[in-house]
Amino acid sequence: MKPNKKFTVRIVLLILCAQVMAAGAAPDSNNLVKLEDYLTFAALNSAELRAGFEGWKAALQQIPQARSLPDPMFTYEFDTEMGAKMEGFSVMQVFPWFGTLEARTDAAASAAKAAYKRYESLKLKLFYDVKQAFYEYVYLAAAVEIAQENLDLAKYFEEVATTRYQVSAASNPDVIRAQTEVAKLEYILVSLQQLRAPTVARLNSVLNRPGSAPLPWPQKPDYLAVTMNKDQLLVLLKLNNPDLASLDFELQSAKNAIAVSEKRFFPDFGIGVKKERGVMSENGTRDAVMMMFSLNVPIWRGNYEAAKLQAKAQAERIRQERINAENNIAAQAAQALYDFEDSTRRISLYGDTLISKAQELVTNSEAAYKAGTIDFLDLIDAQRMLLEYRLACERALADNAQKLAELEMLTGSALADLHVGPNKQDANNP
Numbered sequence: 001m002k003p004n005k006k007f008t009v010r011i012v013l014l015i016l017c018a019q020v021m022a023a024g025a026a027p028d029s030n031n032l033v034k035l036e037d038y039l040t041f042a043a044l045n046s047a048e049l050r051a052g053f054e055g056w057k058a059a060l061q062q063i064p065q066a067r068s069l070p071d072p073m074f075t076y077e078f079d080t081e082m083g084a085k086m087e088g089f090s091v092m093q094v095f096p097w098f099g100t101l102e103a104r105t106d107a108a109a110s111a112a113k114a115a116y117k118r119y120e121s122l123k124l125k126l127f128y129d130v131k132q133a134f135y136e137y138v139y140l141a142a143a144v145e146i147a148q149e150n151l152d153l154a155k156y157f158e159e160v161a162t163t164r165y166q167v168s169a170a171s172n173p174d175v176i177r178a179q180t181e182v183a184k185l186e187y188i189l190v191s192l193q194q195l196r197a198p199t200v201a202r203l204n205s206v207l208n209r210p211g212s213a214p215l216p217w218p219q220k221p222d223y224l225a226v227t228m229n230k231d232q233l234l235v236l237l238k239l240n241n242p243d244l245a246s247l248d249f250e251l252q253s254a255k256n257a258i259a260v261s262e263k264r265f266f267p268d269f270g271i272g273v274k275k276e277r278g279v280m281s282e283n284g285t286r287d288a289v290m291m292m293f294s295l296n297v298p299i300w301r302g303n304y305e306a307a308k309l310q311a312k313a314q315a316e317r318i319r320q321e322r323i324n325a326e327n328n329i330a331a332q333a334a335q336a337l338y339d340f341e342d343s344t345r346r347i348s349l350y351g352d353t354l355i356s357k358a359q360e361l362v363t364n365s366e367a368a369y370k371a372g373t374i375d376f377l378d379l380i381d382a383q384r385m386l387l388e389y390r391l392a393c394e395r396a397l398a399d400n401a402q403k404l405a406e407l408e409m410l411t412g413s414a415l416a417d418l419h420v421g422p423n424k425q426d427a428n429n430p
Contacts (some may be wrong), residue, residue, distance in 0.1 A: 033219045042130045045208045052122040059115035066108035070094050092272030100263040107256035110249045117246035124409045131405035133203040139398035141217045144192045150387045151185040174376040224416050233333050240412035247322040254315035261308040270294035333410045340403035343396045350393035358386040
C-alpha cells in the first residue's frame with residue numbers, strides 16, 4: 001500500500017476530471033425527461049456528493065503531512081562572562097525511528113483510498129435513489145395513460161349500452177352498470193393524477209430542487225432483458241462494492257497504525273550542528289563548530305502499550321464490521337436478485353400472454369354483447385381484466401428497473417451493459 005508516483009498521478013487526474021465535470025453545464029432543470037438527464041443533474045447538484053468529494057480531498061492532504069519530518073529546531077545563545085562575550089547558534093533535526101514515516105504515510109494513503117471509495121459509494125447511492133424515484137414517475141405516467149384509455153373505453157361501452165337500451169335490445173341496468181364503471185374509472189384517474197405532486201416532490205428531493213418545482217412527464221426508457229446469476233453477483237460484490245473496498249482500505253490503514261504504535265517503543269534521534277563564536281582558548285578567542293546528536297528515552301512503556309492495544313482493537317473492530325457488511329450486502333443482493341427475476345417473469349407473463357389475451361377477450365366480448373349473446377357484466381369484467389393486466393405489466397417493468405438499479409448499486413457495475421440478454425424491446429410494447 002505504499003504511495004507512489006502512479007498513485008499520485010491517478011489522484012490528480014481524478015480530481016481534475018471531477019472539477020471539469022462540476023464546471024460543465026447542467027441539464028435544464030425544467031426540461032428533465034431522460035434518465036441520463038436526471039443522473040447528470042443529480043451528480044452536479046447533490047450537496048451530499050459534494051461533501052463526500054471534499055472529504056476525499058481532505059483525506060488526500062494527510063499524505064504529505066504524514067511523510068513530513070518534524071520542523072528542525074534552531075537555537076541562539078548569548079553569554080557574557082567576566083567581560084568576555086560569547087554567542088552561538090545550533091540547528092537540530094529530529095528523525096523518527098526507522099520505518100515510522102513509511103508506516104504513517106501508508107496509513108494516510110490507505111485512509112485516502114477509503115475516503116475515495118466512500119465517495120464512490122455516495123455516488124452509487126445517489127444514482128440508485130434517482131433511478132428509484134424516476135422509474136416510479138415513469139410508472140405513474142404509464143398508469144395515468146392506461147387509466148385514461150380505459151375510461152374512454154368505458155364511456156364507449158356506456159354509449160353502446162345506452163344505444164341498445166334505446167332500441168330495447170338491452171335493459172336499463174346495463175346502462176347503470178356502465179355509468180358506475182365510468183365513475184369508478186374517473187376516480188382512479190383522478191387519484192393517479194393527484195399522485196403526481198408527491199412523486200415529483202420525491203424526485204426533486206433527490207435532485208436537490210425545491211419540492212414544488214415542476215417536472216415534465218418522463219421519457220420511458222427501453223426495456224432491457226438482462227440475465228445474471230447469484231454466483232456472478234457475489235463475484236462482482238467482492239470485487240467492486242465500494243463499501244467493502246472502503247472497509248478494506250480502512251483495515252489496511254488500521255494495520256499501518258499498529259506499525260506506527262510499535263515504533264513508539266524505539267527512540268527518535270536528532271542530528272544537528274552547533275557553532276559558537278568567541279570561545280576562549282590559549283590563543284585568544286575563536287569560533288568553534290560542533291556536531292550534535294540527541295536521543296529521546298522511551299521509558300513510559302505503559303503509555304505505548306496502551307496505544308498499541310488501542311490500534312489493534314481498532315483494526316479488529318473494522319475487520320468485524322467488514323464481515324458484517326459483506327454478509328448484509330450479500331443478503332440484500334440475494335433478495336434483490338429474486339425480486340428482479342420475479343419481475344422479469346411477470347413481464348413475460350403479462351407482456352407475452354395475458355395482455356394480448358385480455359385485449360382479444362375485450363374485442364370478442366364487445367362483439368358478442370352487441371349481438372346479444374353475453375351479459376353486460378361479462379363485457380365489464382373483460383375490460384377490468386385488461387386494465388388490471390396492463391397496470392400489472394407496467395408495475396413489473398418499474399420493479400424490474402428499480403431492482404436492477406439496486407443490484408448495480410451493490411455490485412458497483414453497469415449490469416445492463418455486462419449481462420444484456422438477446423431481447424431488447426420498447427417498454428411500451430413488452
